Amino acid sequence: MSPTKKRFDIWTVISLAILGLYGLFLLYPLFRLLLESIFKNGAFTLEYFTKFFSNPYYGTTLVHSFALSISATIFALIIGVPLAYFYNMYEIKGRALLQIIIVLCCMSAPFIGAYAWVQLRGNNGVITRLIESLIGHKPPSIYGFRGIVTVLSLQLFPLVHMLVSGALKNVDNSLLEASENMGVSGVKRFFKVVIPLCMPTILAAALLVFMRAFADYGTPLLIGQGYQTFPVIIYNEYFGETGTDHNFAAAVAVIAIVITAIIFLIQKWASNRFEFHMNALHPIEMKKATGLKNVLIQLYTWGVVLLAFMPQVYVMYCSFRATSGKIFVKGFAMTSYQKIARDVPLAVRNTFVIGIIALAMVVLLAVLIAYLVVRRRSKLNDTIDTASMIPYIIPGSVVGIALVIAFNRKPLVLTGTAFIMIVALCIRRIPYTIRSSVAILQQIPITVEEAAISLGCSKLEAFFKATLPMMANGVLSGAILSWVTIITELATGVILYNRNTITLTLSIYTMVSRGSDGPAAAYATILNVLTVISMLIFMKFSKNKDISF
Amino acid sequence: MSVKIIVKNAVKKYGDNTVIPNLSVDIKEGEFFTLLGPSGCGKTTLLRMIAGFNSIEGGDIYFNEKRINDLDPAKRNIGMVFQNYAIFPHLTVRDNVAFGLKQKKMDKKTIAEQTDKFMKLMHIDEYADRMPERLSGGQQQRVALARALVIQPDVLLMDEPLSNLDAKLRVEMRTVIKEIQHNVGITTVYVTHDQEEAMAVSDRIAVMNLGEIQQIGSPKTLYQRPANLFVSSFIGRTNIMEGRLKVEGGKTILCLENGYETELTNVREECRMDQNVKVSVRPEEFVINTEGKGIEATIDDSVFLGLNTHYFVTTKGGVKAEIVQESLIDSILPQGMKIHMTVKSEKINVLTEDGSANILTGVLNDKPE
Structure with missing residues (x-):
């Protein structure tokens, strides 16, 4: 046997199969997207790119997108990092409830937040009128830049919280005690020890928040009032009511990918400078704060979380209001629910069928890829690793458009099927699940698997009988988040769905876009209830009560 | 059934880095053979080549007359004990011990009998239904040993099995290991960097340095008549x-x-x-x-x-x-x-x-x- 050649075994087959899937469902669509942007009726042209860069209108949308993504990222970090710190360092009243609310906050589609904020703080919103009656004049408007940043920050800081909490769980208590011994405590310790220790995660969270804010088009659409952003063009050019230009949309999508790729590389460069690994032997022990400090901590944690949760509470409240036509009237009634009663079963069924299949695929593929990446390093598997990370930097709507372009023609027509929605969900969600699975796998000694092999297991059996059960708990806590993101996915779904494959989230979206506020609120409430139920089920079965990212 | 192990001109490379240039050793049937050397000398590498977890870049390894270079590790019929024990944390003590037998699709009655027999032998029968996380290091080690022996392997391989234990337990466990090995009479290859431990358990010891065997002999020979300066200063x-x-x-x-x-x-x-x-x-x-x-x-x-x-x-x-x-x-x-x-x-x-x-x-x- 030659020394360089690895043995050909079952894992090689799995590698090739996964690579094939990525080639077909990710690389091929992206390739078609690129072709679409540079070919017009079969002839090569750069006119779509020229159009983008020559018209200052499009340049402005780019500036807008950057301005609000950066602002939203900064605010989300400012709110989220202290929240994670307090949550993990001190005893907070009603932790379990707080945890569920935090997950609910970051998991609802952004446009629900935007929609609710318009109801609350719009020109004629409840809070706007309340403030007006108190101070005598209208408070500053929520519309435009300020509104988008507010909504996105409140929407995204829970993500920061969850990621940073994960990092804090790996901080060894002795590090904090040691710093206290050396005279660094309190606020000083937060800035000098805790922040630097969490820096890699904070940078990762910043990237994630930035990408979400950058790719979001629901919020600017609802609350922007003329503040045009970059993703809105893609959507309008592809699905707008008038003057759509698919080639131009493709070109803008390509530009979007280039920009996000650059951002990703910058982040990677920055985080490489902070790279280190921690593993806590003794996790941080939560302390009970006393006196004023305790009051402030409780106020802060519950305050920001409830503020972020307020839109959803309001939406749920709205779902029970009486309606007349499309307008809410005084009193309570179940009319909104009655209106949608006929369509709910299909939406719920789709949500669960598509969601469960997608989740199963995501977990299976992610765990296999993580295994290949960690335990079977090779050029082939490095390629898979890179390919699987591509969707991380591609806005959801671009994934959706690329899939449509690739699969609305022969030989493989998939548009309009539930299958293509599952594919989109897998592509979108797998990168996150891979990262968490890789982290889990790195903690498991390879000897456990070797022990199984020496006891007569085949390689695949050893993986399923020894390694996978050890990963199970960690994978499970990642899976619940995947589940919640899957059932609330909008970006790709809105491009790929049709009458038969509509889900709850998509139903909310169609109702909002039709101006049917009552039914939209009713759908949102049903979705929230299902999300809570699935989280409660998870918490019952999971050994550790924490949901990790 | 025990076997003799013959390693002929074995070579191990990681990329361009040669860890073992050319190594030969004959391990007799039923003997307790120890690979002893400082860390990085290639002893664990050699053990893992015998186990099948490391590829072999040159030379041959035989169990009796059977060349095993390309034999799947699962088919070599070896029992292995790891430095970190590698107990399955999601299985009870009993299920850990029974794992290999279940894998061989033996009938339930035989599995139960054999599992009980070896748990008794290793004095872990009273913890049979505990999860491993509730066992001490020494107890986990006994589980690992029972699990490796119950499948009646041809060869028992142990990779620094005592290095995670405290000094007193280490001395106690090496007596246990030696006794069990003598009772079962299985060819055993044991890796350690602790010369005192090696002397206490081994029939013969191979002293290794820089991927090469310096001397093979009984503990007495190595101590009293070392073959070279390295052996004389490493042993004692x-x-x-x-x-x-x-x-x-x-x-x-x-x-x-x-x-x-x-x-x-x-x-x-x-x-x-x-x-x-x-x-x-x-x-x-x-x-x-x-x-x-x-x-x-x-x-x-x-x-x-x-x-x-x-x-x-x-x-x-x-x-x-x-x-x-x-x-x-x-x-x-x-x-x-x-x-x-x-x-x-x-x-x-x-x-x-x-x-x-x-x-x-x-x-x-x-x-x-």
């Missing part, structure tokens, strides 16, 4: 001194510091010539001489360990040395005191000047040529 403690050999009137005389001379009767025929040599003197091979004869030295420090007292001295020539004396009832020699010491000439070892070979008779080395 020793003092290395410069010396000169001269042949006068048919007698071979070893000249040490301070004009101290002693006759050697066991130098090999072909080495009896005037030459510079290295002399390896173990602490217990020095004798403190009260008549002013021998090497002159000053006592720097002393350590009283009950049975023995260790003296750390510096010779007049500036060589630091350690001496062990049986503790006497009267006082310990004080610091700064000048003493003279002679050597037990039948016990010391004399090596070539470069330390590559022992020039005395009676050096046994089972290393295959």
Whole structure:
């Protein structure tokens, strides 16, 4: 046997199969997207790119997108990092409830937040009128830049919280005690020890928040009032009511990918400078704060979380209001629910069928890829690793458009099927699940698997009988988040769905876009209830009560 | 059924980095064979090549007459005990032990019988239904051993199995391991960097350094007649001194510091010539001489360990040395005191000047040529 050649075994087959899937469902669509942007009726042209860069209108949308993504990222970090710190360092009243609310906050589609904020703080919103009656004049408007940043920050800081909490769980208590011994405590310790220790995660969270804010088009659409952003063009050019230009949309999508790729590389460069690994032997022990400090901590944690949760509470409240036509009237009634009663079963069924299949695929593929990446390093598997990370930097709507372009023609027509929605969900969600699975796998000694092999297991059996059960708990806590993101996915779904494959989230979206506020609120409430139920089920079965990212 | 293991000209490379250049060893059927060496010497690498977890870049490994180079690790019928035990944390003690038998699709009754038998043998039957996280290190080690033995492997491989245990438990467990091995009579390859542990359990030891075997022999051989400087200083403690050999009137005389001379009767025929040599003197091979004869030295420090007292001295020539004396009832020699010491000439070892070979008779080395 030659020394360089690895043995050909079952894992090689799995590698090739996964690579094939990525080639077909990710690389091929992206390739078609690129072709679409540079070919017009079969002839090569750069006119779509020229159009983008020559018209200052499009340049402005780019500036807008950057301005609000950066602002939203900064605010989300400012709110989220202290929240994670307090949550993990001190005893907070009603932790379990707080945890569920935090997950609910970051998991609802952004446009629900935007929609609710318009109801609350719009020109004629409840809070706007309340403030007006108190101070005598209208408070500053929520519309435009300020509104988008507010909504996105409140929407995204829970993500920061969850990621940073994960990092804090790996901080060894002795590090904090040691710093206290050396005279660094309190606020000083937060800035000098805790922040630097969490820096890699904070940078990762910043990237994630930035990408979400950058790719979001629901919020600017609802609350922007003329503040045009970059993703809105893609959507309008592809699905707008008038003057759509698919080639131009493709070109803008390509530009979007280039920009996000650059951002990703910058982040990677920055985080490489902070790279280190921690593993806590003794996790941080939560302390009970006393006196004023305790009051402030409780106020802060519950305050920001409830503020972020307020839109959803309001939406749920709205779902029970009486309606007349499309307008809410005084009193309570179940009319909104009655209106949608006929369509709910299909939406719920789709949500669960598509969601469960997608989740199963995501977990299976992610765990296999993580295994290949960690335990079977090779050029082939490095390629898979890179390919699987591509969707991380591609806005959801671009994934959706690329899939449509690739699969609305022969030989493989998939548009309009539930299958293509599952594919989109897998592509979108797998990168996150891979990262968490890789982290889990790195903690498991390879000897456990070797022990199984020496006891007569085949390689695949050893993986399923020894390694996978050890990963199970960690994978499970990642899976619940995947589940919640899957059932609330909008970006790709809105491009790929049709009458038969509509889900709850998509139903909310169609109702909002039709101006049917009552039914939209009713759908949102049903979705929230299902999300809570699935989280409660998870918490019952999971050994550790924490949901990790 | 036990097997003999033959390793012929094995080569291990990681990329361009050769870890084991060319290694051969014969391990006898049923013996307790230890690979001993400092960390990074390739002992674990060799063990994993035998187990099948490392690829083999050259040479052959045989179990009896069967070449196993390309045999799947699962089909080699080996029992392996890992440094971190590698107990399955999601299975109970019983399920851990039964894992290999279930894998062989044995019938339930046999599995239960065999599992019980080996849990009893390892004294873990009372924890049968516990999860591993609730076991101590020593108990986990017993589970690992029971799990490896219950499948009745041809070969038992152990990779530093005691290094995660505390000192007292380590001594206790090595007795357990040795007893079990003798009872079961299985060919065992054991890896350790602890020479005392190796001496305590092994029938034979292979001392390794830099991917090569230095010497193979019984603990007694290695200690008393090491093949070279590395073995003499790795096994036990020793003092290395410069010396000169001269042949006068048919007698071979070893000249040490301070004009101290002693006759050697066991130098090999072909080495009896005037030459510079290295002399390896173990602490217990020095004798403190009260008549002013021998090497002159000053006592720097002393350590009283009950049975023995260790003296750390510096010779007049500036060589630091350690001496062990049986503790006497009267006082310990004080610091700064000048003493003279002679050597037990039948016990010391004399090596070539470069330390590559022992020039005395009676050096046994089972290393295959």
